[in-house]
Amino acid sequence: MPPTDDLPSFLHGVAPILDRWGYLAVAGVIGVESFGVPAPGQTIMVAAAIYSSWGRLDIFAVAAISFVAAVLGDNIGYWIGVRGGRKAVHRFGRYIFITPARLERAEKFFARRGNRIVVVARFIDGLRQLNGVIAGITAMPWRAFLLYNAIGAALWVGWWTTVAYLLGTHLVEIIDQAHRYKWWAIAAGVLAVGTYVFLHVRHIRRRRAREAQTVVQDSQA
Helix, strand or coil: CCCHHHCCHHHCCCHHHHHHHCHHHHHHHHHHHHCCCCCCHHHHHHHHHHHHHCCCCCHHHHHHHHHHHHHHHHHHHHHHHHHCHHHHHHHHHHHHCCCHHHHHHHHHHHHHHCHHHHHHHHHCCCHHHHHHHHHHHCCCCHHHHHHHHHHHHHHHHHHHHHHHHHHCCHHHHHHHHHHHCHHHHHHHHHHHHHHHHHHHHHHHHHHHHHHHHHHHHHHHC
């Protein structure tokens, strides 16, 4: 069985906690991260999945515990947002590194995207920790939050546990290789978005032109 030292370097910080507490560490760290504390939830989940590939933990248990902890933690954050609101976050947020500026940026981003951002919030560092709190502050309906949050948590857990379990310690090597081509990937993404926007705008303009022409023809008839 590979020793802890075989973990990628960025996982060494969570290894002692994971070695001692196992599944409880996964639940605790992900849970507190989910209601605003800047804990290494994603990191410990990846480390636990790698442990599973070594046979030290069960991957299905890791995934299930991570999902439940993420959903429960976000719902605690939602309750904090509803009950305490902005005043409490501004008063006590400094103790868990939630500054007013950080909260304002996250809230604006959240407000623009609505329910969809709850799904992808799990993949965005910073927003992942404030997701539930902001949803509560902005009075998002709890049932809608619960649904979209559960979907986001399932995707987040499913992606990282699967990738880490299958790739194991090679994950960092692959990430390092991917960084070499990140600018090409960014350029391709910008080109794809630009093309979509251009085609979408052209489609709207043509549709409006057809509608205007139809109105003119109807008025002349």
